Amino acid sequence: MAKTATKPRAKKQTHAIAASVQDGQKIYGKDTTEVRALDGVSVEFQQGVFTAIMGPSGSGKSTLLHCAAGLDKLSSGSAKIGDMELGRSKDKALTKLRREKVGFIFQSFNLVPTLTAKENILLPLSISGKKHDKKWFNDLVELLGIKDRLDHTPSELSGGQQQRVAVARALISRPEIIFADEPSGNLDSKSGNTLLSFLQTAAKKYGQAIVMVTHDANAAAYADEVLFLQDGKIVDKMTKPTSAKILDKLKKIGE
Amino acid sequence: MFKAALKNVLAHKLRMFLTGFSIILGVSFVSGTYIFTDSISSTFDNLFSDVYSGTDLTVRPARDDELGQSTNSFDESVLGVVEAVDGVDKAEPEVNGFAQLLDKEGEPVGGQGPPSLGFSWTNEPALNPLKINEGDGRPPVTDDEIVIDKATADLYEFSVGDTVKVLFNGPTETFTLVGIATFGDADSLAGASLSAFELTRAQELFGYGESYSAINITAVDGVSPEELQERVGAVLPEGLEAVTGEQQTSEQLDELNQGLGFINTALLAFAGIAIFVGSFIIQNTFRVIVAQRSKELALLRAIGASKLQVMRLVVYEAFFVSLVASALGILLGMLISAGVRGLMNALNFSLPDGPLTVEPRTIIVSMSVGVVVTIFAALLPAIRASRISPIEAMRENEANAGSRKSLFIRSSIGVVYAAIGAILLVLGFNGSFDQPLYLVGGGVALMFIGVAFVAPLLSIPITSILAWPLVVTRGVTARLARDNAKRTPRRTASSAAALMIGVSLVTMLSILATTFKTNITTILDDSFPADLSVFNESIGPAGPGTAGVPTSAESALDNVDEITDVTAFRYAYSSVKVEDQIPFIFAGVDADTMDKTFELGATDGAYARMQAEDGIVIRTTAMEANGWSVEDVITVTFASTGAQELTIVGTFEDPFDSDYLVSTETYLANVEDDTIAILAMNASEGYSTDEAKSATEQALGDYPQLSVQDKGDLFEVAEQQIDQILSLFWALLGFAVIIAVLGITNTLMLSISERTREIGMLRAIGMTRRQTRRMIRYESIIIALFGALLGITMGAFFAWALLQALEGEGITGYNVSFVQLGIYFLLAIVAGIIAAAWPARKAARMDVLKAIYHE
Known part of the structure; x- marks a missing residue:
């Protein structure tokens, strides 16, 4: 039955690995039509680290995110969240994993239009039949600046507000890791920046592992670390990125 | 546009x-209805x-167009007259009458089913x-020989040489089976059991x-x-006529077609209900299709398609679907009618074999019904499609489902429709119009449409209430389900409305049945004080063309x-015929005992005068309707004796099988058939009903076709009959419910595909x-419950109006079986x-990843 979500973790548990992909391959089609979306990718996502994945279209960055999140399965290699091997897990176990350990943020907010902002935020807990931690909820909405919008339905919120509601929804169950797919893609630059700096804060302040796919160098510059993908392979890594450095790198990779 | 529409149909096969x-x-x-009746x-x-191919001419008692045959028989001497006519090759006399076989257990063959006919052997x-x-x-050849039809012989395992017992309008007789015959090439005449006897013996048996x-x-x-025909006609005595074989064939066919016409109309009425229900679903589907494709349609508008073209696109799509579906419907109809025939044969109706007859009319009517109804149902969505503005092509969000304001406008129209429908309905039931059925039917249809219009607005609060128990016990999945049902009120409402129609008719019928059953008890108690009654159990208490109770049985008592x-x-x-009307039943009763066995609220001395003066007693309602008063002399025309002047000598108040009563003496003097419909009687002083019943049964030992029933038995029989009629209706209405359930499935399929992401x-x-499954299931249950609620409410109103x-007519009260209504709600959940x-x-x-990135 209902149980309270676990207490907040200590501020930082640096280097604890939240998720990983080992020698991940993802192949679509067969023979002549074969496409290697991922071609031997190995990567670890650590807690408290905000990672951005970049690369040209078709580089496999979204596929990597999906496989690491357990939404898609690798053709070979291993993908883990915590200690759990995703490839061998059944839908039931994966669902449980998503409930407890994973949060998602999508480009197109994906809120339930019939529910208010508050209800949308609490939806993951309602689904798993857990009570919410009131303090954690208040902290989140305060920090995201949506406290006075809680009783509104998504259609009454701006895009930026909607996405912040989605972020709160991803964080409410204190997942080990959050996967974000172009979270600022549908937002104007000001809303985008607010959102990204919040993600940055979440990683620092709550020790949250965050993995974000983006094609926007400005967005990637908010991350602690940037991975560059090309033709299904990680071709480079960058820590402490700036948008200028990222753009430079992208040019080198050659779009 | 035509091509685009066709492509769309093909692209959405499942939806289509x-x-x-x-x-x-x-x-x-x-089509099944038409094919079935046409084939028969x-x-x-x-x-x-x-x-009749061999029969050139038949001489028989003349028939009155209105009242039928004046007499059953004519003198043997006519044969000589006919034989003497130049041009007559062979002339063979015939007698026929009622003859019912007993099976090997001594039970009458055929039960409540088809008739039992006896002939003389030609x-x-x-x-x-x-x-x-x-x-x-x-x-x-001899007195104790019989021939029976092959179907009966096969079914009851009779073979040549067996001893067969047969019932006539009198005691049982015993025969030896010497032959088994076919009727033409058929084993039997539509399940009737046939028997034939030597001519003089038959004359005796049938009382000729x-x-x-x-x-x-x-x-x-x-x-x-x-x-x-001309030559014979010229020499025939008065009251006889000569008809050709061809005329006889067409007469028989007319009779048959009349019967079939009734079945046809009844079945078509149910088909109409089914199609009406279907039209809601069709409309719903096209509404969703338009909503889902609003962006695409807007794009068409943006690149220059006119409003009319966009509308046509939707209408063409409806046309394609209906064309294919109607054709398939006709094929399914053929299967159904073949199935029904098989079923009837399995029930021993032994319909003769023959190919399925698909008249061009069947195809034309079925196709037109399918196409017209579909296009008509798609018209509103098509008009909506044409109103999509080109700018919507640029919008991010899907077109919203229509504003609250338009819901209110729609509801107001619906209220007006429903009100007009209700007025028509009440007028139709209570007024004195020539065609009340059209008023009632139109009123009911208008009410359905009206309620369907209001339903979207109603659905918002009502689904909340209906879903409340689920939300409280099942939490968020139920909550999401409820919100989804509320999110598209129009769609929810029309799926529910489709279910409403079937449920309302079922509800109405069960309220009527419950009320009738309650009333029967009181009516039987109040107006039928007789302890016992006797009737022919193969037919039940009353019905045209029945064997009834032979007069000799009365003597046996x-x-x-x-x-x-x-x-x-x-x-x-x-x-x-009474003046210019022909009542369904005209009754002759034993005047001296009538008031001991039946309580009709007759005026003092009515029965005595009726007997003494050859008078007629008429129910007050009929008196008023015709403006008659007691002592008026009216003309009553009998088939055999023609017009008679009868004085109205009294009236009665209470409802009875017939509005017109004459004494048994008057009746027998004017009506040739002396068969009794019911014998009613009381237990003598000092005897219990049970003693009287067993004594009566014993006295009627020679008449296995008769049953003696006390009041308890009568209640039971009456209730059984009501239940039988009900179950037939339920079976037919079940069809409407199945279509409605499919409609809910359809709605859900569309709504999940819309909500994929x-x-x-x-x-x-x-x-x-x-x-996830639960969420969808709850949504479905909520829609079904809403439909059931609407239907039960409507049905309760229909029943009220009718009652x-x-x-x-002496039916009072309004008895609702809440258990039954509760069962309907449970069935709605199922x-x-x-x-x-x-x-x-x-x-x-659904694949989570694909669903999320679904466009």
Whole structure:
């Protein structure tokens, strides 16, 4: 039955690995039509680290995110969240994993239009039949600046507000890791920046592992670390990125 | 545009299949009805033509167009007259009457089913409809020989040489089976059991004495039947006529078609209901299709398509779907009618074999119904499509489902429709209009449409209330389900409205049935004080063309001490004309005992005067309707004795089978058939009802077809009859409910495909497959419950309106079986679960990733 979500973790548990992909391959089609979306990718996502994945279209960055999140399965290699091997897990176990350990943020907010902002935020807990931690909820909405919008339905919120509601929804169950797919893609630059700096804060302040796919160098510059993908392979890594450095790198990779 | 529409249909096969399915079912009902009745009709056409092919001319008592045959028989001497006519080759007399076989257990053959007919055996094969095939024996020659039809012989395992007991309008007789005959090429005449006897024996058995019921004639070569008809007609005594075989065939067919026409109309009424239900589903589907494609349609507008072109696109799409679905419906109709025929044969109706007859009319009507209804249902969505503005092509969000304001406007229109419908309905039931059925039907349809219009607005609060128990106990999945149902009120409402129609009719019927049952008890108690009654159990208490209770059975009760006040009720069905009307039943009753066994609230001395003065007693309602008063003299025309002047000598208040009563003496003086419909009687002083019952049963030992019933038995029989009628209606209305359930499935399929991304997201944030299934299932249950609620409310109103109208007929009160209504709600839940099975599975099986990135 209902149980309270676990207490907040200590501020930082640096280097604890939240998720990983080992020698991940993802192949679509067969023979002549074969496409290697991922071609031997190995990567670890650590807690408290905000990672951005970049690369040209078709580089496999979204596929990597999906496989690491357990939404898609690798053709070979291993993908883990915590200690759990995703490839061998059944839908039931994966669902449980998503409930407890994973949060998602999508480009197109994906809120339930019939529910208010508050209800949308609490939806993951309602689904798993857990009570919410009131303090954690208040902290989140305060920090995201949506406290006075809680009783509104998504259609009454701006895009930026909607996405912040989605972020709160991803964080409410204190997942080990959050996967974000172009979270600022549908937002104007000001809303985008607010959102990204919040993600940055979440990683620092709550020790949250965050993995974000983006094609926007400005967005990637908010991350602690940037991975560059090309033709299904990680071709480079960058820590402490700036948008200028990222753009430079992208040019080198050659779009 | 045409091509674009066709492509769309092909691109959405599943959706089209679901829409098409409701059209297919509706059309199949229509075509199946036509094909079934046409096939029977044409088969019998062949059969009759075959049977009468050898008969050029038949002499028989003249028939009145209105009142039927004036007499059953004519004197034997006519045969000589006919034979003397130049051009007559052979002339064979015939007598016929009621003859019912007893099976080997001593039970009457046929039960409540088809009639039992007896004939005299005609020796001239050309003139004999019955035919004994090689190896099946020979014709009857002596007094104790009988020939029966093959179907009956097969069914009850009789073979040549067996002893057979037969009931006539009198005691049982015993025969030896000497032959088994076919009727033309058929084993039987539509399940009737046939038996044939030697001529003089048959005259005796059927009570003809020295008379015949017909003479069948063949003409010599070179004389046409028409020519012979003229010659014979010229010499026939008054009251007889000569008809050609062709005329007889067409007469018989007319009779058959009349009966079939009734079945046809009844079945088509149900087909109409099914199609009406289907039209809601079709409309719903196209509404969703338009909503889903609004962006695409807006784009078409943006690149220059006119409003009309966009509208046409939707209408063409409806046209394609309906064309294919109607054609499939006709095929399914053929299967259904073949199935029904098989079923009837399995129930021993032994319909003659024959090909399925698909008249061009069937195809034209079925196709038009399918196409017109579909296009009509798609018209509103098509108009909506044409109103989509080109700018919507640029918008991010899907077109919203229509504003609240338009819901209010729509609802106001709906309220007006429903109100007009309700007024028509009440007027139709209570007013004195020529065609009340049209008023009632129109009123009901208008009310359905009106309620369907209001339903979207109603659905918002009502689904909340209905979902409340689920939300409280089941939490967030139920909550999401409820919100989804509320999110698209129009769609929810029309799925529910489709279910409403079937449920309302079922509800109305069960309220009527419950009320009737309660009333029967009181009516039987109040107006039928008789302790016992006797009737022919093979038919039940009343019905036209029944065997009834032979007059000899009444005599058999003469010396039974245990009973007293034996009262005979004789009914003439549609064969007596009172002034210018022909009542369905005209009754003759035993005047001296009538008031001991029946309480009709007659005026003082009415029965005594009726008997003494050859008078007539009439129910007050009929008196008022015709402006008669007591002592008026009215003309009553009988088939055999013609117009008679009868004085109205009294009136009665309470409802009875007939509005007109004469004494048994008057009745028998004017009506040839002396068969009794019901015998009612009381237990004598000092005897219990049970003692009286067993004494009566014993006295009637020779009449196994008769049953003696006390009041308890009567209640039971009456209730059984009500239940039987009900179950037939339920079976037919079940069809409408099935279509409605398909409609819910359709709605859910469309709504999950619309919400693919949302479902993907829910799964991504931790909703299990089971929870997803549950969510869809709950939505389905909520829609079904809403439909059931609407239907039960409407049905309760229909029943109320009808019962108001019936108050004058002695039906009072309004009895609702809440248990039954509760069962309907439970069934709605079951229907909801069934409807959700496939969509729920589909939603749960969605690939999370694909769902999330679904466009």
